Structures are given as structure tokens and as C-alpha cells.
Amino acid sequence: MEKEDKRRWWGEFFIDNSLYIFLIAAIIGIAVYNPNFVSMKSIINIVSLSAANLPIALGIAGAIILTGTDLSAGRVVGLTACVAASLLQMAEYPNKMFPGIGTVPVPIVILAVIAIGALVGAVNGFCTAKFNLHPFIVTLATQLIVYGTLLIYLMQGNNNGQSISGLDKSYTNLITGSILSVPDGKGNMVPIPNFVWYAIVITVVMWFVWNKTTFGKNMFAVGSNPEAANVSGVNVAATTILVFTLAGVMYGFTGFIEGARIGANTANTGLNYELDAIAACVIGGVSFVGGIGKIRGVIIGVVLLRIIFVGLTFMSVSSNLQYIIKGLIILVACAIDMRKYLVRK
Incomplete structure (x- = not known):
């Protein structure tokens, strides 16, 4: 009987952690196939890509904890990226979108894009809460509205729908500049982009919000059982x-x-970013059944997903096939998540 219990335990362990096991095996296989995959330059690239995608994943994770999702996230990223880029073009740039306003101070632009994102998020939350609509439907609608707004915005000023580039150094240095470099073992230094540090700060703030505030506790309570949370005040x-x-x-x-980071923003900026974020959250154990998720899980999910896709690039796998792999990862992760939930029940 004891042997049977042990066998069952190991069986459950491998099934519940099969995605992690597969990803680790894939990483080892890719490293053997192409040793450059584990070079310092590649590692910094993975860290940088993870840092760039971490804030959007942390945002979507909250929606998933409420048993919802957010399909508008990628388009909001695209809109705010284009707004930031258009306001922070060099004053002397010949194709400047708004030549009459010069280069807007960076703090004002940061507040502007945060306000835009917060407004869209508030609309999503209001429609979900007050009209009792599923977030899937609400955010699908706002995704289309935001995308239409982005297309209209790109036609303003002198832009005429073109990509927005020619960014001011105060902007690019703040984001893609570097204050720290690490040796690659070959006599070269690999810079760590500044936005990696910003992502770390944002993650710490979100950890505090989730774990040390009344709002964070309420979020998990509503995700677990909204009726019980309501009765509890x-x-x-x-x-x-x-x-x-x-x-x-x-x-x-x-x-x-x-x-x-992109430097030349178009209507396609942010396309499908929400899919990567959702996949990362599910891989990291943020459950669609609600009320379950940890910041460290989101971080692990984002990093693992970046590792696997950078690895596929090292193996010369086409971007078209990567979409198929991404879809399969989401499907398997959700299936494992649901199985864990049924076992707990």
C-alpha cells in the first residue's frame, strides 16, 4: 500500500509539473544544440525581454485572479507606446508628428500614458462589475475600440499613418540606456538596459500591493468567492x-x-502581447478558477516563456511555427491547471 501511495504521488507530481519538466528539458536540449544559447549575451537578452513583458503580465494576472482575462492589453500597450513616441520625438526631426509642440517633458508623458491605460482599465472594470458582463466580452470590445483609436491617432498631425520614430535621446537613454554592464567572458561587456531595473521596481510594488494591502486581500477574496466576499463586507x-x-x-x-525599446512604433506595436502575458500567467500558476496566484509565479512564467521562444529562435524555428507552439503551451497549461483544481475539489 505504501509503494502504491508513493507511485501515485510521483505520478501526480510529474503530471502537475509536466510543463516545467518539458521546458527544462527543452532548455537543456537547446543549449546542447547551440551552446551560444547560454552565453552571457543570450542570458542578458532573455532577462531584457522578460523585463519588457513583465508589467503587462502582472496586470493581466490580476484579471485572471478574478476569474477573468483582458484581451485589450496588447492594444493598450500599442496605443500608449505610440502616444509616448509621438510626444517624445526629437524637436528637429523632419517627420515629427506634432512639430508645433516640441519635445514634451518625460514625466508628463509618463503620467499621460499611465492615465490612458488606467482609463481603459477602469472602463473594463466598470462594465464588468456594473453590467455583470464577462471580462472576455468587455475586453474584446475595448480591444477593438482601442485599436480603432490607435489607427485614428496615427493619422494625426504630419504622420499620415506612418511609423513613429526619431525619438529624443532623453527618452531612449532613459529606457534602453545602461548604467551597468557585465563581462561576457570574452573580453567584452554586455550592457543591462535600464528598463530591467524599472521592471524590478514595478514587481516589488506589485508584490506589496498583492500581499500587504487590504486591496490585495480583497482581490483574492473576490476571485475565490465573490458572494462570500460581499457578505464579508x-x-x-x-x-x-x-x-x-x-x-x-x-x-x-x-x-x-x-x-x-522598439524605436519605430506602428499600429502593430503590442499585437498579441496579451497572449504571451496570459500564457506566462498560466504557466506560473495563476489559476483561471480564481483566487490563486503569486507574483513569483508570474515572474517564473514570463522568464520560462521567453527562454523557450529565444531558444526556438536559436534553433531557427520559424515565427509561424512559434505561434502554434505558444497555443499548445497555453492549452496544456490550462488543462493542467484545471486538473489541479478538480483534484483539490
Whole structure:
């Protein structure tokens, strides 16, 4: 009987952690296939890509904890990235979108993109809470509205729908500049982009919000059982609105970073970013059944997903096939998550 229990325990362990086991095996296989995958330059690249995607994942994670999701996230990132880029073009740039306003101070632009993200998030939360609509439907609608707004915005001024580039050094240095470099073992120094440090600060703030504030406790309570939370005195509607608003703030931060990181922003900026974020959250154990998730899980999910896709690039796997792999990862992760939930029940 003891052997059978042990066998069952190991079986459950491998099934519950099969995605992690597969990813670790894939990482080892890729490293053997192409040793450059584990070079310092590659590692810094993975860290940088993870840092760029972490804020949007932290935002969507809150929506998932409420048993919802947010399909508008990528388009909000695209809109805020284009707004930031358009306001922070060089004053002397010949194709400047708004030549009459010069280069807007960076702090004002940061506040502007955060306000845009927060506004979209608040609308998502309000419609979800007050009209009792599923977040999938609400955010699908706002995704289309935001995308339409972005297309209209790109036609303003002298832009005429073109990509927005020619960014001011005060913007690019703030995001993609570096104050620290690490040796690669070959006599060269590999710079760590500044936005990595910003992502760390944002993550610490979000950890504090989730774990040390009344709002964070209310978020998990509403995600676990909204009726019980309501009886306990939690304002379910207000909590829902605040969760989506905070998510919007995270999208605004992501957009501000992406605007400088990409350097030439178009209507496709932010496309499908929400899919990567959702996949990372599910891989990291943020459950769609609600009320379950940890900041460290989101971090692990984001990093693992970046590792696997950078690895696929090292193996010369086409970007088209990567979409298929991404979809399979989401499907398997959700299936494992649901199985864990049924076992607990």
C-alpha cells in the first residue's frame, strides 16, 4: 500500500509539473544544440525581454485572479507606446508628428500614458462589475475600440499613418540606456538596459500591493468567492474596477517602455502581447478558477516563456511555427491547471 501511495504521488507530481519538466528539458536540449544559447549575451537578452513583458503580465494576472482575462492589453500597450513616441520625438526631426509642440517633458508623458491605460482599465472594470458582463466580452470590445483609436491617432498631425520614430535621446537613454554592464567572458561587456531595473521596481510594488494591502486581500477574496466576499463586507464592484484599473496602469508602463525599446512604433506595436502575458500567467500558476496566484509565479512564467521562444529562435524555428507552439503551451497549461483544481475539489 505504501509503494502504491508513493507511485501515485510521483505520478501526480510529474503530471502537475509536466510543463516545467518539458521546458527544462527543452532548455537543456537547446543549449546542447547551440551552446551560444547560454552565453552571457543570450542570458542578458532573455532577462531584457522578460523585463519588457513583465508589467503587462502582472496586470493581466490580476484579471485572471478574478476569474477573468483582458484581451485589450496588447492594444493598450500599442496605443500608449505610440502616444509616448509621438510626444517624445526629437524637436528637429523632419517627420515629427506634432512639430508645433516640441519635445514634451518625460514625466508628463509618463503620467499621460499611465492615465490612458488606467482609463481603459477602469472602463473594463466598470462594465464588468456594473453590467455583470464577462471580462472576455468587455475586453474584446475595448480591444477593438482601442485599436480603432490607435489607427485614428496615427493619422494625426504630419504622420499620415506612418511609423513613429526619431525619438529624443532623453527618452531612449532613459529606457534602453545602461548604467551597468557585465563581462561576457570574452573580453567584452554586455550592457543591462535600464528598463530591467524599472521592471524590478514595478514587481516589488506589485508584490506589496498583492500581499500587504487590504486591496490585495480583497482581490483574492473576490476571485475565490465573490458572494462570500460581499457578505464579508468587501465591495466587490469597487475591487473589480480597481483591479482592472491597476492592470491598465501596468499596460501604460509597458507601452512607455516599448515605445523606446522598439524605436519605430506602428499600429502593430503590442499585437498579441496579451497572449504571451496570459500564457506566462498560466504557466506560473495563476489559476483561471480564481483566487490563486503569486507574483513569483508570474515572474517564473514570463522568464520560462521567453527562454523557450529565444531558444526556438536559436534553433531557427520559424515565427509561424512559434505561434502554434505558444497555443499548445497555453492549452496544456490550462488543462493542467484545471486538473489541479478538480483534484483539490
